[in-house]
Amino acid sequence: MQALDLAIRNFAVAEHLLQLEQLFADAAQHQPSPDYVVKLCAEMAVPPGAALHHLKNSHTLVGIDGSVAVPSCLIATRGLDFLLRQAVVVSCGALESFIWDILRENALTVIKARGRRADATLRNITLTLDDYLSLEDYDDPDDRLRQIILNRFERGSLYDLAKVDEIMQILTVRNFWNQMAAKTGIADREIKSHLTELIQRRNKIAHRADRPDEGTPADQCDPHGLRPISRAWASSRVATAKAFAQGAAEVVSDAIQGLEQIIAQQEEQRLARQTIAPGEPDLFSFAETATDQPATAAASSTEPSTTIP
Secondary structure, three states: OHHHHHHHHHHHHHHHHHHHHHHHOOOEEOOOOHHHHHHHHHHHOOOOOOOEEEEEOOOOEEEEEOOOOOOHHHOOOOOOHHHHHHHHHHHHHHHHHHHHHHHHHHHHHHHHHHHHHOOHHHHOOOOOHHHHHHHHHOOOHHHHHHHHHHHHOOOOOOOOOHHHHHHHHHOOOOOHHHHHHHHHOOOHHHHHHHHHHHHHHHHHHHHHOOOOOOOOOHHHOOOOOOOOOOHHHHHHHHHHHHHHHHHHHHHHHHHHHHHHHHHHHHHHHHHHHHOOOOOOOOHHHHHHHHHHOOHHHHHHOOOOOOOOO
């Protein structure tokens, strides 16, 4: 599933941002021993005694060429929180793209299997005359139709989880959140809460640079006057969003497999009809007609007929 593959790559970027924040968190300027500096100069292939910057925290010791300016955020209090905020933005973007990609990827299958019984969003897709005529220019009209359908589903912003419910309904997924809880091992309430918080925080970061609302007391802001954010909070929301994408891909795949079976059966019936010789009864049409008859009509057909003298 290409939608999931792309989402996993996007989530990897968010995870790398979290790892960088953890790597350099609480780093401070440091002056190592002269012997260490001599050996480090040799390893860096710079003249002995060259100017170097050194940063150290509880698990990292970094030597930086003196000609390179050290970003102030590396040593400022909560200076690396911007990495956490960017991880929120990236992961929310990955989630947003996944939701639209999985719809675009499977919309044609839903249409072919469900036909007029498909969701109204698909039934109401309109084709221009150019779209219709262009189908004849392709060896496989389905490929062209798929492109036309995909063009009708432009990516939109994910402002809340209502769009998730809407898209899953289009893809014929039932009891979506219950299935998600079973697939991920996370309670559906927790999934919804984490994703809602992730989306809301992304919007605040994107539109207000994560500044607090007016009137927020200063003691509820970080040293830079922004909303506080922690590694634990960001990591848990990113992890939930990734688990959601993986679980949703499985849930949708299960639903699409059922639709593909319907399409295969329809194709078998179509081929069988083509082999029926003229004049022979069409058993497939008879079977379909019989199943559409009311039960009362079927019952009445079995009653013995009586003749009035």
